Amino acid sequence: MPVDGRPTRDRLIDAFESLLVSSGSRGATLDAVAAAADVSKGGLLYHFHSKDELVEGMLERLRVQGAADVEKMRTAPNGAVDFYLETSVDSGSDFDRALIATARIAQENDPRASSALADLREAWFAELREHTGDEALARTIQLIGDGLYFDDTTGLAADDALSHVRAVLSRLDVL
Amino acid sequence: MPVDGRPTRDRLIDAFESLLVSSGSRGATLDAVAAAADVSKGGLLYHFHSKDELVEGMLERLRVQGAADVEKMRTAPNGAVDFYLETSVDSGSDFDRALIATARIAQENDPRASSALADLREAWFAELREHTGDEALARTIQLIGDGLYFDDTTGLAADDALSHVRAVLSRLDVL
């Protein structure tokens, strides 16, 4: 048991995600993850027997976080659309980090990561569709959210992007 | 000079891009690039003295392709917006591949790749803004394009996405 409040297992996944986000999968080596979590490499391999298990652990945590996010979206006070856009721009939350990290893994041709992401996107889309009552609009809003995400992760985000999107969606009587 | 029509130098960049797109930068090793281009490792290192030079070569070619794309966008018969959306969805063209490959490199924290991408995005935005006369709309369309790209690269593209986007943009009197 670690002295510190957050369990070592979670700290390792945190470190893995952070490294994936900041340096891509080339930088997310087991040594780097262990060092970032302030754990020895042996310690890391105690919790996760292989790099593959580390990925699995991250995806499992993402699914839990994702289910909670969809629930929050469903009951958001300003509506699902606003909640979706707001959380599409990287706020630096744990869930954002997990999502970006998973996208990195998915790009490396990991079918588990791709399907975890696909499941989440489907759930989001179902919410958007229900709240707008319009499939085309829901799909478009989801694309805008994806665009916000992509820009953030490529480090090319325009700071006024979200307000511009809100202005345009107002003209469509959404928001 | 190779017997084959396409110069070896270009074939090497092609192979590098293809590997980046299909397996990420972890899979794009010098050995793999050389093998995919049907060139010996020595032959690769004859053209590019280091992996860094390979990246540089790819970025230089992207800039040339990018300038041509912006020009085509400016003079597109169906308008810049339609052209932009059409080319945002991965058609498998050389330019698409170059763009996705560069995004992969940019995610690995390469400032040269990021700035090459930023320059291109700025040029596209300027075109969109000029053709719509509306900054908020231009920014939103660019985000939709980014979303289309992101979905393609993550392997989660909805096949009806583009037609849905067109339907929504029609309501805004664009297209």
Place this chain on the structure above:
DNA sequence: ATCGCTGTACCGTCCAGACGGTACAGTAGA
């Protein structure tokens, strides 16, 4: 209480293979 044992939570070292890169000798075609 204490002895023996188990499970948890690590640490530190070692290793095979992959990777980027170097060096150089050889060769087919213009």
Place this chain on the structure above:
DNA sequence: TCTACTGTACCGTCTGGACGGTACAGCGAT
């Protein structure tokens, strides 16, 4: 002869992973 390669033989470093060892908390039987 020069260009454009091929092929082979390396080197040093990094990486994932295996392995053995350590420390300690808890727990049932004696």
